[in-house]
Amino acid sequence: MTTDPAYVVPLLINGKEVITGTAFDVTSPATHKAIWKAASASVEDAQSAVDAAQAAFRAWSKTKPAARRNIFLKAADLLQSRAEEYGKYMMQETGAEAAFSSGFNVPLAAEMMRDVAGRCSTIMGSIPTCADEGTAALVIKEPWGVVLGIAPWNAPYILGTRAVLYALAAGNTCILKGSELSPRCFWAIGTVLNEAGLPPGAMNVVYHQPSDAAAVTTALIEHPAVKKVNFTGSTAVGRIIAQTAGRNLKPVLMELGGKASAIVLDDADLKKAATHCALGAFLHSGQICMATERILVHKHVKAQFVEAFKGASEGIFGGEKPAPVLVQSAGVDKNKRLVSEAVKAGAKIIHGDHEKEEYHPETKEVSKTRMRPIIVDGVNKNMELYHTESFGPSVSLIEISSEDEAIQIANDTEYGLTSAVFTENLARGIRVAKQIESGAVHINAMTVHDETNLPHGGAKMSGWGRFNGNWGLEEFLRLKTITYQE
Secondary structure, eight states: OOOOTTOEEOEEETTEEEOOSOEEEEEOTTTOSEEEEEEOOOHHHHHHHHHHHHHHHHHHHTSOHHHHHHHHHHHHHHHHHTHHHHHHHHHHHHOOOTTTIIIIIHHHHHHHHHHHHHHGGGOOOBOOBOSSTTEEEEEEEEEOSEEEEEOOSSSHHHHHHHHHHHHHHTTOEEEEEOOTTSHHHHHHHHHHHHHTTOOTTSEEEEOOOGGGHHHHHHHHHHSTTEEEEEEESOHHHHHHHHHHHHHTTOOEEEEOOOOEEEEEOTTSOHHHHHHHHHHHHHGGGGOSTTOEEEEEEETTTHHHHHHHHHHHHHHHHOTTSOOOBOSSHHHHHHHHHHHHHHHHTTOEEEESOTTOOEEOTTTOOEETTBOOOEEEESOOTTSHHHHSOOOSSEEEEEEESSHHHHHHHHTSSSOOSOOEEEOSOHHHHHHHHHTSOSSOOEETSOSOOOOTTSOBOOSGGGEESOBSHHHHHHHTEEEEEEEEEO
């Protein structure tokens, strides 16, 4: 698939593609060249999207589970049949590798659609027994109305799909506000759902130039027809979204940043731990909210683990391969600064070189968006790297001497999204997992783990609420009590 700098990715409003009066360039982080343009939604366009969703709500909310199921199954087939094409959009817009885009993101989004399709008929209420004789009650579950889903660029097919899919399955109508960094991926999600049979207005897709972010987002949240908001992204932006929603007394579902720790205990399978820590830390250049940020390794096995970890990191992400791509140069700058300051404060780099310039593999020009994995040893709580989410290809090593110390350090963060424990003793792993303050703990596997049938969300500053499975459906249903006299 070739790029076309003159092509404009349209918005999707009321079942139609909309080209606005303003467009912005979408630049590939891999080549630093404009690959296409995207229509930029104005406040008026955003309001039109909400109006379309509100107009479609009454009819969509009354559709039967089988009708919704058939639409989602067809959309899944369409999405999977276009995996190569849509995967290339993600590669070009975000710099992702093929294995992560067309090999993982698109198929998982299709699987999510199939999973949710099978859950549409499971929504049901209850019939409680009332205290007064002759009084009966029904407790029913109903959709909220119009739901705003705001999704990021780093896994656009998975995160964009889940931002609207559970809400749609529950009978809501939606606006998907996608990142300006990967608009064509979000357009693709809306396209397959509309082609699969969603009625006009049930699903609308917008994006905008960065300068309009505050105005458009605020207008969407504050629109009287929008009844609930879900957001996946950074904690800093999530705070703003939550404050805006709170002022308008609207509920929110938040999946925010992370500072995931992987604990390597003294009885761990070190080869397995090293491989999963390398994948967890450096997959997609560390630009995943679940990425392994800190590795807490027991002092009795640290030396052996470090050698295995360096070998795994080099084997998977090193060698003659071009340096991995980050979506923006700011990510590289942030990681280099965090590492540099940690080194000045006494930490030691044991793999990689944070001062090395990387080059584009074809043009041989210096690339501001490429960075190889960095492993930093001796990180402590007096360093910013210990506390701050790097969201890039750097990881900290911290030596521990006991389970209790590992748990204390793992919990010594404002975040709580995911974590990992490596041990050959399952009871020990579960004992440690129960004490970690995070939404998920993975025993003998990397911190990056997301399945359509497992609840996904965080604790503390990593957010609240859950996506996926029946938990995801319940987030977009509200209870209504109906009583009647016999």
